[in-house]
Amino acid sequence: MYAFDIERPATVADAVAALSNEDAQALGGGQTLIPTLKARLASPEKLISLSGISEMQGMSSEGGALRIGGGTIHATVATEAAAIYPALAALASHIGDPAVRNRGTIGGSIANNDPAACYPAAALASGATIVTNSREIAADDYFQGMFTTALDEGEIVTAVSFPIPEKAHYEKFVQPASRFALVGVYVAKFADVVRVAVTGASNEGVHRWTAAEEALSANFSADALADLTVSADDLINDLHGSAEYRAHLVKVMTGRAVSKAK
Incomplete structure (x- = not known):
């Protein structure tokens, strides 16, 4: 760690004003930023704590x-x-x-x-x-x-x-070391549409699986996913799981989320 100043504004307006300093950075709960500072991947001169607002x-x-x-x-x-x-x-x-x-x-x-x-x-x-x-x-x-x-x-x-949807569920396949999602799928059923969002799988970050949304909007059942496939293109490929493994998990986690949605 290195030396830095910290400011604790009491209002959003004060926080925004403090962040106008180009050497300042916002601090929420610090669960990402503090490890980043420890690793010297960022070095702001001042942290603006938002926890007291x-x-x-x-x-x-x-x-x-x-x-x-x-x-x-x-x-x-x-x-x-x-x-x-x-x-x-x-x-x-x-x-x-x-x-x-x-x-x-x-x-x-x-x-x-x-x-x-x-x-x-x-x-x-x-x-x-x-x-x-x-x-x-x-x-x-x-x-x-x-x-x-x-x-x-x-x-x-x-x-x-x-x-607030009619039904929803989040199914996460946990990466045990970090507790982040190796693959996580959130399914939300509304009166006229179903939305499916995937995290942990793609190099592009969180994204919607539109093919599953269309199938589930017509039939909100895990069976509706049977004929769908997930492309491994541009999915994360690392020591925790290959792109093909993540593609498999996306479909599995979606089916589980639909079955457990309530």
């Missing part, structure tokens, strides 16, 4: 959607969202370990867009809206590739609004 905490339900503040930790989502959006709460309850769940935030995960993170799959499959200090961005437009989002420099994820 009350307007970025907690959640509310209105108009068929669950709005979660960007500074809300995973453990809170796991408990307080259970009665409103059970599938999302279950996803949060299996992120990392207790230490990670009690520090990491939903806004930090969405902003980082790790290619194997869980929340991006939930946001994309749910058709969520990413709320920032300056605008609202549809999930389909927000996620733009591995570690890449539509966020501008200094823009902060202040909340995420999740439309």
